[in-house]
Amino acid sequence: MSALKIPQQILDDMIAHARELDPFECCGLLAGTNGAVSRHYRITNTVAKDARAVEVFEGADVKQLSHLSNSTKAEVAYFMDPKEMLAAFKDMRQRNLELAVIYHSHTHSPAYPSATDVGLAYYPDAAYLIISLEHKTAPDLRAYWIKDRQVSRAEFQSV
Amino acid sequence: MIKVRIPTPLRPLTKNQGEVEATAGSIAEMIENLNAAHPGLKDRLCDDKGELRRFVNIYVNEEDIRFLKGKDTSLKDGDEVSIVPAIAGGN
Numbered sequence: 001m002s003a004l005k006i007p008q009q010i011l012d013d014m015i016a017h018a019r020e021l022d023p024f025e026c027c028g029l030l031a032g033t034n035g036a037v038s039r040h041y042r043i044t045n046t047v048a049k050d051a052r053a054v055e056v057f058e059g060a061d062v063k064q065l066s067h068l069s070n071s072t073k074a075e076v077a078y079f080m081d082p083k084e085m086l087a088a089f090k091d092m093r094q095r096n097l098e099l100a101v102i103y104h105s106h107t108h109s110p111a112y113p114s115a116t117d118v119g120l121a122y123y124p125d126a127a128y129l130i131i132s133l134e135h136k137t138a139p140d141l142r143a144y145w146i147k148d149r150q151v152s153r154a155e156f157q158s159v
Numbered sequence: 160m161i162k163v164r165i166p167t168p169l170r171p172l173t174k175n176q177g178e179v180e181a182t183a184g185s186i187a188e189m190i191e192n193l194n195a196a197h198p199g200l201k202d203r204l205c206d207d208k209g210e211l212r213r214f215v216n217i218y219v220n221e222e223d224i225r226f227l228k229g230k231d232t233s234l235k236d237g238d239e240v241s242i243v244p245a246i247a248g249g250n
């Protein structure tokens with residue numbers, strides 16, 4: 001697994017995306033070649049757009065969200081718009097790029113994957129990057145590999 | 160013949176093929192037929208009651224089957240099906 005390289009402009013744009021959606025979570029994808037990121041796709045968080053979309057989490061093997069009301073869940077969850085995801089994957093195939101990073105924001109908690117994040121991590125080859133806005137003036141970005149529910153730090157550098 | 164796009168996490172079940180073919184008149188039938196050729200695939204797409212898992216997106220010619228007829232969505236020769244695990248989480 002080669003070290004991730006992310007253009008500073010894309011890092012800045014992800015932070016801007018997180019701030020725009022705050023207090024809801026933002027989400028998106030980064031694609032590139034051999035870990036060198038060259039493309040950023042903002043994807044709509046269906047839960048932030050319509051709190052009713054959190055119904056998708058019912059019956060998921062993630063107990064963590066089950067005791068929360070729908071409006072609270074909407075601020076602590078994300079579900080990528082399926083149509084936009086498919087369009088992003090198609091664009092990657094046409095440009096010969098690979099999915100490199102899956103990102104989302106945490107608006108109230110540190111940049112560490114939650115139990116929900118780990119339970120729903122179906123892409124072992126992509127790094128999961130989290131933008132924490134817990135300290136609003138100092139966004140914290142960290143990335144992880146999540147494989148078979150095991151979390152390890154994924155290093156990245158800005159270029 | 161239906162063309163089915165298989166996502167990376169499921170490719171160990173299809174001998175690493177990113178695309179397989181199936182003959183089926185509906186999504187439900189396609190899943191059964193795929194499972195016969197690639198055992199284990201159904202378990203990844205459906206829960207123990209046979210219902211489609213919520214965290215798998217399935218598209219027919221780029222339409223999300225949630226907005227069609229779910230697993231009763233009909234298929235015809237030449238259709239393209241994409242299976243894409245959902246991306247979701249929380250904090």
Ligand SMILES: [Zn+2]
Nearest residue numbers: 117248249250
């Ligand atoms: Zn999270």
